[in-house]
Amino acid sequence: MTNAIKTVCVVGAGPSGLVAAKTLLHDAPDGVKYNVTIFDSQPRIGGLWPVEKTDEAGLVHPAMIANQSRHTMRFSDFAWSDDAPQIPRAFQVGGYLELYRQRYCQEATLRLSCRVEKADLVSNSSNESGHSWHIRIQSEENGAEEHTFDYLVIASGYFGEPAFPASLKNTKHDIPVVHSSKYRDLEQLLGDPKGKSGKILVVGGQFSGVEIAGTIATHVSDAVNAPGPRRNDFIDQKTQRSKFSVHHLVQRPTWILPLVTASTPADPAPCFLPMDLNHQNLSNRPPGPLVNTQGHISVETARVVNSYFHNLLKTDQSEFSPRLTVQESDYDNQPFLGISDTYMDHVRSGAIGITKGKLESVSGNIANLAPSGEQIDGIAAVVLATGFKASASLSFLSEEIQQKLSIAPNDLNNTVALAFHSTHHPEVPNLGFVGFYRSPYWGAIEMQARFVTALFGYGGPLSPSLPAKLAESLKNDTSVERVLSLRTDPRASQFPMGDYAWLSQEFGIALDIERVPSLGKMPILPPKNKEMNILTAASYPGRNLDEARKKENEKNLSRTEEVVTAGITQGRFVARAVFRSLLGEWKLDRELVSKRLEQPSSRFIGTATFFLRNGTSHGREEEFAKIEQEGGDHGFEYLYVENGEFVDEAKGVRFNSTRRYIWRYNERKDKLSVWFVKTDDDRTADYLFHEIDFIPPGEGGKGEDGWKATGSHLCIEDIYNVQYKFSFNSVNLREWKLGYSVNGPKKDYSIDGVYSR
Known part of the structure; x- marks a missing residue:
């Protein structure tokens, strides 16, 4: 290690970019100092998350309800305000990030409205890696600029650009066709609804498809049932019902969970907690070192997990609609999840119709499906919940670097092949990644930031200065091979990178960070009668915390324990x-x-x-x-x-x-x-x-x-x-x-x- 101050370029000012900058500034190995500059193409921080209630220009509607609780969407040493909702709206998540930036990233240079257009690796004999990064940006204020940095951290994430089916991309249609990330309300989607009626077709059956179908159905319900003057352009005057309905096109059976789930599902008077807290109760996992539950899903594993979700929900979902049924014959296939508080009962009430198939094309107001040749007529608009292409977040890298990273633009789940849980590539030692992780658990991206900071600080993945545990973890790592194999694996899981608890364990081992026990006694949960053990980012506090950060970490731990105890023993939720x-x-x-x-x-x-x-x-x-x-x-x-x-x-x-x-x-x-x-x-x-x-x-x-x-x-x-x-x-x-x-x-x-x- 050297005492020289190293310069780092961080691309992206969302959760990943901010935690990367904070960790470089506050958690570097002893004797290492970083000068950090953050670039973001947007005029605000937050990435996906708008920081204001009125900010509707991003990929997420400010009023969207997050699909995880604030205990998951936070960092280990920064607590939400006490009066924040347990499950926040998108703009409240952005507000948390802005306060986090003010607390920890003031020493970083923040450049907003600055798009990184090119990043070239150039020789530099004075740098311990032998290379530097030549960065070209386009600034709204200054135009083209060029800068040189010792290290580059890419924190621009998986949501690079909306993914469109090839048959619909760059095609004109007679009806509105938009990506789910651009949907805001019925008026914006439909324009003037006068004289219009029909189905709003939502395409895509995973997280965003379920969420947006439930959201639009709620907007339709509100249009009909809101107080005040009737919104007659949305209402059939004969039936006094909405002229618009939601039709959801899906390809596979999916388990749909609400945001709050039963901790004791067999009880007619169950206890409830936010879904993520129930899911991350480590007392439900087998004893001993955790084993990864994601990636390749064997038939045996699929049967176990599908049975688990059936027991959790106590239904095969047929009571809501035959087309939502997860049959026992489906249990051999890897399970898929969706999350929504409203979707299931909107389906039961008929506000959302369901068809299984794949959208092939849209002709006039008719959707053509494959492979059946079936048609859905009377379409008033199409909302595509077809995911995002992460490759757009890496387009500024040279073709040579992209080849080394084995970038596959059309693989939405395994876009880039990186080592040690998507943090780096051995052939580019001064390049790090934070946030290339398709899940909402911010503890994982905080661990990635710690790993990248340590890797840079000790001289890179091949440095003889690496601590023994870090070197051993790198030696045994098979992440690159795993990603490449999953690209052609028909049994790849919905989130193939790895489950959060296992990832936290593996990062903890490599960084020599131990998971801390609960501060107090936790409730005992039947039927296993084990004390609950909830994993959050605060369970793995950083090393060498000052008193202020230690108090924030303990506050996070205690707030989670208070909420869990209230849910299990006092009937909260x-x-x-x-x-x-x-x-x-x-x-x-x-x-x-x-x-x-x-x-x-x-x-x-x-x-x-x-x-x-x-x-x-x-x-x-x-x-x-x-x-x-x-x-x-x-x-x-x-x-x-x-x-x-x-x-x-x-x-x-x-x-x-x-x-x-x-x-x-x-x-x-x-x-x-x-x-x-x-x-x-x-x-x-x-x-x-x-x-x-x-x-x-x-x-x-x-x-x-x-x-x-x-x-x-x-x-x-x-x-x-x-x-x-x-x-x-x-x-x-x-x-x-x-x-x-x-x-x-x-x-x-x-x-x-x-x-x-």
Whole structure:
């Protein structure tokens, strides 16, 4: 190692570029100093993640809900604010990154609106690697510039440019055809909807396809059910239903998970946690050193994992649609996942239709499928959730370097063949990679940044100065061969690079960083009755932390442990799980039993439908304004519509009856509430009916057949005492009961209703 200050060019100012810069500046080996310059083509930091609510120019809509919790989307030594949502929106993720930059990257030179156009490796005998990087950039402010650096870190990631099917690329169409990364709302997609109707075809069945199909279906629902003036251009005047629907084109069976999953799925009153925290409970893994579960998936492994997801969800998904069924005959094939809170119940309600096949072409308003030759007609627009090409993020490298890296532009999963878990290539020792990793676990890219920083600091992958553990890890590494073999492997997994827990272990061994134990005692989870052991980035703190960074790391650990403990022992996230699972139509059977002759007993049989829409301010204007001021989001709410027949057998009376409410979920309070609607506008909330308070498990709230909750409402002199019971089948409500006891000077009756799918 040398004491000279080395210059490093970092390409990209997203999560990967920022953590790379921070690690070079703060975690270099003793005696090593780096001068870091970050270039990004965008006018802001954040990469995919917008830092403002109004920033809609990037690849991710600011309001998009992340598919992982804040415990996964964070770095080991920087905590989210205490009032941040457990599962943030995209603009909130960008806000976290901006605060991270302010805390750790002030010493770096940040050049925004600067596109790296060429990076050439040139000889330099004064550099220990024998080479330097000649970088040519195009700056919006200064035009063409040229710079020289000792090292280059590419942190521009897998999302280089949207991938389009060859048959649709650079082709004019009669209807809108856009990539999912450019979708923002119905108006932007459809233009003027007047005179238009039909199916919005979503192409692609993996993460982005499931997410965008659920998002568009929610936007369609909101267009029909929002309060205020009717959006008549979106509504069929005869049926009062939307003129547009979502049709999803998929190629294979996929397990769809919500953002919050059951920690005890066999329990009718399960405990809930964010999906990633349940998934990264290391107590569920076999004892001993972790074994990689990704890459090539054998038939035996596929059967085990598919069975695991069936047991987790307690369904083969056929109850939502026969076309969502994952049959036992599919268990031999590698499993695929999608994540969405709304997709499954939108499918069940008919808001999303499904066809299996591959899009071959679009002719007029008809989609032609292969290999069946089937057609889908009445298409109003096409949204392509067909992934991204990472090769665009590497286009500035010379052809010689690209050949050394074995770049395969058309392989979206294994684009570049790099050593030691996508961090470098032995033939280009002063080139590093951070963030070429297709998964949302930021702990993995932080480990990559640490590895690259150490590799540069000790003189490269062939240096005799490498610490013994690092040298041994490099000696045994087979990452390049593994990537090349996966390119032609028909049994490659959805995320072939490697599973997060195993990667963390392997990086920890190489860097001599030990995983730290929990700060306190964690809950014991049945049926294995093992203490939970949740892996996050904070589980592998950096070495030689100062006191401030140590406190941030401990705060991260303690916040995760508090959330896990609250979920398992106090019923946190149950209200969220109930709210998510209400979407769609329910059978309703309600009986009124009166103790007063002047109000006879009766029965109501019908349906109750929960229509999802964006959260509104009516009745809670002050709270809404505060959320707006603090940069939060307003979430979603339901328009509850009840229709059926009221039967009074004593009087022989039958008549149709309808009733409406607004149901809301407050994420900060983790609480549900029910609101009356206005008499002159049956889609607008008026005032609060009651809040739903879940009874803590220690006070009898966790029954053998479901979660219990209560509420109350005083209507002049009449008191409504409300009792709920919510019975789950893993993540999905299978039945819930709502009972009222009403007492007042002239009232004494009870109402018991049963809601079932």
